[in-house]
Amino acid sequence: MTVAPNEGHHAAHTWHEARQRAFDVAAPIPSGPVPLGAALGRTLASDALAVQDMPHYASSAMDGWAVNGSGPWILNEPGQRLAPHQASPIVTGGLIPPGAKAVLRSESGVITTDDDGLPVLALGGSAKPGEPRNGQHIRKAAGEAAEGDILLNAGTVLNPAHIALAALAGLDQLDVLGKPLVRFLLTGSEVVTRGVPLPGQVRDTFGPQLGAVVELLGGIAGEQLRVGDNYEEWIDALQDTEPTLDELTPDEPFVEAEPPADVVITTGGTGRSGTDHLRKAVAELGGSLLIDGIAMRPGHPAVLAELPDGRFVLGLPGNPLAAMMALFTVGAPLLAALGHGHLEEVGEVPCGTTIDAEPGRTRLMPFKLVYGLASPTQHAGPGMMRGLAGADGVMVVPPHGVQLGEMVPAFALPWGKALPVPKAPEDKTRKVAPRQQRKAPSGPVDWSALDA
Numbered sequence: 001m002t003v004a005p006n007e008g009h010h011a012a013h014t015w016h017e018a019r020q021r022a023f024d025v026a027a028p029i030p031s032g033p034v035p036l037g038a039a040l041g042r043t044l045a046s047d048a049l050a051v052q053d054m055p056h057y058a059s060s061a062m063d064g065w066a067v068n069g070s071g072p073w074i075l076n077e078p079g080q081r082l083a084p085h086q087a088s089p090i091v092t093g094g095l096i097p098p099g100a101k102a103v104l105r106s107e108s109g110v111i112t113t114d115d116d117g118l119p120v121l122a123l124g125g126s127a128k129p130g131e132p133r134n135g136q137h138i139r140k141a142a143g144e145a146a147e148g149d150i151l152l153n154a155g156t157v158l159n160p161a162h163i164a165l166a167a168l169a170g171l172d173q174l175d176v177l178g179k180p181l182v183r184f185l186l187t188g189s190e191v192v193t194r195g196v197p198l199p200g201q202v203r204d205t206f207g208p209q210l211g212a213v214v215e216l217l218g219g220i221a222g223e224q225l226r227v228g229d230n231y232e233e234w235i236d237a238l239q240d241t242e243p244t245l246d247e248l249t250p251d252e253p254f255v256e257a258e259p260p261a262d263v264v265i266t267t268g269g270t271g272r273s274g275t276d277h278l279r280k281a282v283a284e285l286g287g288s289l290l291i292d293g294i295a296m297r298p299g300h301p302a303v304l305a306e307l308p309d310g311r312f313v314l315g316l317p318g319n320p321l322a323a324m325m326a327l328f329t330v331g332a333p334l335l336a337a338l339g340h341g342h343l344e345e346v347g348e349v350p351c352g353t354t355i356d357a358e359p360g361r362t363r364l365m366p367f368k369l370v371y372g373l374a375s376p377t378q379h380a381g382p383g384m385m386r387g388l389a390g391a392d393g394v395m396v397v398p399p400h401g402v403q404l405g406e407m408v409p410a411f412a413l414p415w416g417k418a419l420p421v422p423k424a425p426e427d428k429t430r431k432v433a434p435r436q437q438r439k440a441p442s443g444p445v446d447w448s449a450l451d452a
């Protein structure tokens with residue numbers, strides 16, 4: 001709960017400064033191995049090599065018999081060395097025995113008896129002329145890759161087929177670029193997580209939303225922890241967001257804890273009332289404030305801090321839209337920097353309305369594109385979500401305002417389409433040039449093809 005915080009007092013950074021600072025304070029997380037099950041979507045940090053030939057042994061491509069020479073063949077035990085005119089049963093994928101020269105498909109051979117009544121394999125069934133050719137139906141070793149070949153290049157963004165290839169090669173882990181793990185600390189005694197809230201209660205908008213947005217911004221969404229407005233709970237939660245073994249009841253299965261988070265995102269408590277504990281908790285833990293308020297609306301009380309153990313704490317205001325604007329402004333650049341990304345360039349859209357000046361403050365306004373012009377959405381108060389839910393992007397309205405038709409800085413939503421590239425102003429000289437280059441027909445038009 002916020003009681004009379006001093007709005008604007010700590011708005012130390014402009015909107016542009018805050019983004020840049022959030023990007024500059026973080027260094028890319030070093031690369032490291034991850035198990036294949038966690039590698040989807042990650043970026044390979046170094047080439048993945050074949051540790052042995054692939055396939056690593058010659059095998060049969062068909063069910064049938066491994067054979068040496070021409071038939072009829074005397075049957076041998078599976079796996080034994082085959083002398084000329086010997087054969088042994090084999091299944092698809094089976095190891096080719098020493099001495100085998102080809103595989104005869106089961107459809108192409110028949111077991112019969114020789115003059116002495118002993119079982120022999122002879123060509124028959126649907127055998128084609130010349131069957132079996134030397135090497136037929138044998139998958140050669142190293143047919144897919146030789147030991148040391150590059151299977152996946154550094155920089156590959158891993159898809160399911162890449163991961164399957166790594167598994168086929170016998171790899172258990174892949175070396176990937178670091179990606180920030182984010183944990184969440186959702187606060188507020190009035191917040192409820194189910195059902196229709198009663199007066200004085202508010203339904204939680206962050207639990208169902210923040211993890212997904214963090215993933216879209218290049219982070220890994222970790223655990224969510226909820227605390228009320230009690231300072232001790234805040235401190236405990238910020239100190240260590242992992243459950244310890246003695247906190248687990250004997251019936252709870254021990255699930256391997258997540259590795260330490262790189263970023264903790266808190267919601268609420270950024271104001272300056274008695275129940276707003278973020279700054280005090282950061283100070284008590286020996287952390288430092290990197291951003292303490294931004295000259296923007298909504299979202300001005302946003303905080304970025306660093307704890308002595310290296311974790312960043314991103315304090316989002318409790319108001320739902322304000323929190324999202326703070327996340328786009330500070331969280332997006334921070335996660336980009338930690339995840340080897342770049343600071344997204346701010347785009348531009350033509351403004352469909354005049355917006356008056358509001359000195360000293362950037363306004364972040366969700367907009368909808370109507371006939372190519374950006375119009376601020378309705379229902380975009382700091383505590384609302386309807387305006388953002390229906391938006392195409394967010395305008396970054398400078399303190400001096402914007403005129404109808406003027407280009408205004410803007411950014412796309414992490415889940416939305418990229419902003420349209422504004423059309424270059426009409427340039428007659430450029431338009432004429434290609435037309436002049438077009439080859440003129442050299443003679444009368446030939447219509448003969450139409451008669452065909």
Ligand SMILES: Nc1nc2c(c(=O)[nH]1)N[C@H]1C(S)=C(S)[C@@H](COP(=O)(O)OP(=O)(O)OC[C@H]3O[C@@H](n4cnc5c(N)ncnc54)[C@H](O)[C@@H]3O)O[C@H]1N2
Pocket residue numbers: 001002003004005006007008186187188190191202203204205206207267268269270271272276298299300301316317318319320322382383
């Ligand atoms: N006198 C002043 N009051 C306020 C100021 C100010 O400058 N002077 N700033 C306002 C602005 S702007 C914001 S933003 C908020 C910041 O509030 P806090 O970060 O301290 O957050 P709370 O006070 O805990 O909550 C604010 C608001 O958000 C609701 N909330 C909290 N958690 C959730 C959630 N999970 N889902 C949905 N809604 C949530 C909470 O119930 C409050 O209504 O302070 C203003 N006040």
Ligand code: MOO
Pocket residue numbers: 296297298299300301317319322323382383
């Ligand atoms: O600036 Mo507050 O962050 O409007 O809701």
